[in-house]
Amino acid sequence: MENDAITACRGIFEDNRLGPIVFSTPELGKWSTAGGLGVMVDELSLGLAAIGEEVWVISPYYDKNKRGESGYLDDCFEWKANINVTIENESLEMGVFYGVYRDVNLVFLHHGDIFPKVYCEGGPKYVIKQLSTWAKASLEVCC
Numbered sequence: 434m435e436n437d438a439i440t441a442c443r444g445i446f447e448d449n450r451l452g453p454i455v456f457s458t459p460e461l462g463k464w465s466t467a468g469g470l471g472v473m474v475d476e477l478s479l480g481l482a483a484i485g486e487e488v489w490v491i492s493p494y495y496d497k498n499k500r501g502e503s504g505y506l507d508d509c510f511e512w513k514a515n516i517n518v519t520i521e522n523e524s525l526e527m528g529v530f531y532g533v534y535r536d537v538n539l540v541f542l543h544h545g546d547i548f549p550k551v552y553c554e555g556g557p558k559y560v561i562k563q564l565s566t567w568a569k570a571s572l573e574v575c576c
Contacts, residue, residue, distance in 0.1 A: 453487045454478075457571040460551060461492040461539070464506065467499065467551045482536040491571045493548035494530055494541035506530055506541055516542075518569045520562055527570050542570050 456478055460471030474490065482488045498505045510532035518525050528543040542548070547566050555563070 451481075451486055453489060454481055455489045455491065455575060457491045457567075459493060459567070461490060464541075465492060465495055465498065465551050478537045479535055487538075488536075489538045489540065491540045491542065491574055493567070494528070494543035495551055496543075496545035496549045499551060506532075509534070510539065510541060516570060516573050518566050518573060520565050520569070525566060527566075529574060540574055542567075542574065 456474050458470065458474045460466050460468065460474065462471055462475030466472055466475070478488045478490050494506055494510075497503050510530040512528055513531045514529045515526050516529055518527060525544055525547060527547075530541040530543065532539050544566070547563055
């Protein structure tokens with residue numbers, strides 16, 4: 434039988450759950466880390482899942498990973514659907530891939546022209562199109 438202090442602590446913990454937590458990030462752990470951001474989001478999402486939070490991470494499925502490989506998610510994530518995002522009167526169809534890794538729900542969005550590789554180079558107009566597409570696609574997936 435638990436003592437009253439432990440029961441009270443469990444009650445406080447359960448009553449203060451954060452609910453579904455969603456991270457939208459250009460880098461994620463072993464799939465697309467180019468610097469510290471991918472490691473930080475990976476560790477934070479895993480830590481939150483370990484304490485029982487529902488965690489979702491949305492990240493690009495880049496056409497090529499840092500080793501120049503394509504199709505690098507095919508073994509562990511499955512295609513679920515395509516979504517359309519309209520930017521500058523252009524409809525962009527993006528593939529949605531889903532999987533679970535260590536209790537974290539992962540959603541990857543694929544469009545080879547918008548996300549060719551992590552931090553690809555491009556002019557200001559391309560970068561704004563990439564960011565706008567990313568923002569709209571992330572919101573669409575959440576809906």
